[in-house]
Structures are given as structure tokens and as C-alpha cells.
Amino acid sequence: MKTARGFFKPLAIGAPAPLRDLPVRVERMIHFVPPHLDKVRAKVPEIAPTVDVILGNLEDAIPADAKDAARAGFIEMANATDFAGLGVGLWTRINCLNSPWHFDDVTQIVEGVGDRLDVMMVPKVEGPWDIHYMDQFLAVLEARHGLKKPIQLHAILETAEGVMNVEAIAGASPRMQGISLGPADLAASRQMKTTRVGGGHPFYKVIEDPRADGGPRVAAQQDIWHYTFAKMVDACAAHGIKPFYGPFGAIDDPEACEQQFRNAFLLGCAGAWSLHPSQIAIAKKVFSPDPAEIAFAKRILEAMPDGTGVAMLDGKMQDDATWKQAKVLVDCGRQIAA
Ligand code: GLV
Numbered sequence: 001m002k003t004a005r006g007f008f009k010p011l012a013i014g015a016p017a018p019l020r021d022l023p024v025r026v027e028r029m030i031h032f033v034p035p036h037l038d039k040v041r042a043k044v045p046e047i048a049p050t051v052d053v054i055l056g057n058l059e060d061a062i063p064a065d066a067k068d069a070a071r072a073g074f075i076e077m078a079n080a081t082d083f084a085g086l087g088v089g090l091w092t093r094i095n096c097l098n099s100p101w102h103f104d105d106v107t108q109i110v111e112g113v114g115d116r117l118d119v120m121m122v123p124k125v126e127g128p129w130d131i132h133y134m135d136q137f138l139a140v141l142e143a144r145h146g147l148k149k150p151i152q153l154h155a156i157l158e159t160a161e162g163v164m165n166v167e168a169i170a171g172a173s174p175r176m177q178g179i180s181l182g183p184a185d186l187a188a189s190r191q192m193k194t195t196r197v198g199g200g201h202p203f204y205k206v207i208e209d210p211r212a213d214g215g216p217r218v219a220a221q222q223d224i225w226h227y228t229f230a231k232m233v234d235a236c237a238a239h240g241i242k243p244f245y246g247p248f249g250a251i252d253d254p255e256a257c258e259q260q261f262r263n264a265f266l267l268g269c270a271g272a273w274s275l276h277p278s279q280i281a282i283a284k285k286v287f288s289p290d291p292a293e294i295a296f297a298k299r300i301l302e303a304m305p306d307g308t309g310v311a312m313l314d315g316k317m318q319d320d321a322t323w324k325q326a327k328v329l330v331d332c333g334r335q336i337a338a
């Protein structure tokens, strides 16, 4: 059971409305921008209408001497465009909890961006205690600055300890919106021997047994992230929040990016990060169900109007379970079309 924390407490006088009143959003891509760069901020009004979510990144990839400029740039960017009016989610990725920038990130952004901010992405979350702390911290600031709606939290799963605690993280607060896989930091945390940001690795293979005819043996590449990813998706589903594939760093390999995103969509993810404008269209395509699949799913729903029984469609058996699968696809298609 979820514990109501923070803004539900009597202390938070004038507190925001409960999270259950927030609208369901389509979040196929979380588009990262570095807000300390003037030329990037200048392009935001042009990019915003093409994305579901725009995120001002304050953490990794922002140099230490540009942290203050990134925070100020994000506040400026957040107030310069009516993202809500465009139907675009406004997120930020703050610096991690034990960094010298964290306190200023949270306090200045709640004050400077207020109700325009939808989600704070919290990096390197290791356990539910990190979310409890953020929950209380935000409750105090929301009450102080008179916010009308609660800021949601999104955790990045990017340490071995975080993976061990992912289920508790997913259920740590009603503020939890979702979790993203952070394969770059997670690889380092686990001492994996790679320099890649997400995706596969050519050395991670299973080789077939020796062949009786002595012929060449086939070695097939395996998915290096499957265990973590599936664990994260289950934790999110169990707690009613959204799982996301995180970053795909090989910007020069759109084919692999599309395949990685497709695997994530199939496995239950709502979206992925776009680190480069070229990844926006990939995410939009992949995280929108295929029209032919939706059409077939609608036939399943029509064949069993009350969701029970059994039917045959094109030689495939349908029953209550496939009705539920079909509803996932049809609902997803409807949300995107709305
Ligand atoms: C993302 O932050 C990652 O570390 O992959």
C-alpha cells in the first residue's frame, strides 16, 4: 500500500491537490536539453511542439562550472514558453542528492518554475529513503510557495543498490511518476567493462555447442540489460507507475536505437529519452502502437464485448487474457490520438 506522505500531512497548509487528479499524459520521448547554452534555449520554442516532454538537464553532461548557469537557464526557459498550453510536459533532471548543487536545484526551481514544472527526475536513487526525503522537501517548498499541484518524481535506476531496491523505490511515494533505466552509470556501478551508453554489446554472446560436423559455431549477441530492465518494468507495473528506457548514446546508429526502443515498448515501457533531435522521431514512431496491431486488437474487443469467453480470429485463440492485452494496445492508441 502506498503511504501518503509530504503534502498530505496537516503541516502542509494550502497544499496542492492530490496526485490522482493529474491528467494521464503521453510521454513517448523525454527530450533532454542543456539549458546553460543560449543557442539551445533559443531553439526550445521550435522543438517543444514536436515532443511529448522537454527536460532541462542539470546533472551529468553539464560541466561543474556551468551548473548555476544551467539552473538559471532552465528557470528562464520554463517561464518563456507555455509548455502546458502546447500539451508538452516540463521536466528537469536535478543533481544527485549528495552533490553540492542539489539544494539550490530544488529550492530555486520550485520557487522559480512553480506549477509549470511537472516532474523532477532524480538521479542515482538508491532506495525508498531518497524518495521519502524528496517527498518531504518538496512538500515544504510547495506549501511555502503556494503551488497548486504536486511536483511528481521520476527516479533513474543507475546503481547496483538501486536495482536491489527498485520495488520499494517504485512504491515509495504517491509522487512517483516513473523510473528510467540509467545504463551508463549502472555499468560503472557494477564494474561492467564497457564504455557504451545503453544498447547491446558485441562481446556479450552465447556460443552454440560444438557441432557434430566440426563446422563453424554460431554465437548470438544477448541483451545485456534484460534482467535489470524486466525487474524495473515489473516494479513499475506493480505500483502503477511508468517504466522508461533511458538514454541510447550511439546517436550515429538510428537502426540500433529504434530496435532498442522497440524492445522497451514491447516489454511495457511508455517511452525513452531522446538525447538528440534525431531520436525524437524514432521514439514517436516506436512508442505509438502500430495501426495494424490496433485494428486487430479492436477486433478482439468486439469479438468478446464483455471481456469473457473465447473466440477464434484468423486462426488465433482469444480469451479474457488476450482481451486485456488488446485493451492495453487500444487504450494506448486512444491516448496518443487524443
Ligand atoms: C543515465 O543517466 C545513465 O547513467 O545512463
Ligand code: MG
Pocket (backbone or CB within 6 Å): 060, 123, 156, 158, 182, 184, 185
Ligand atoms: Mg546517469
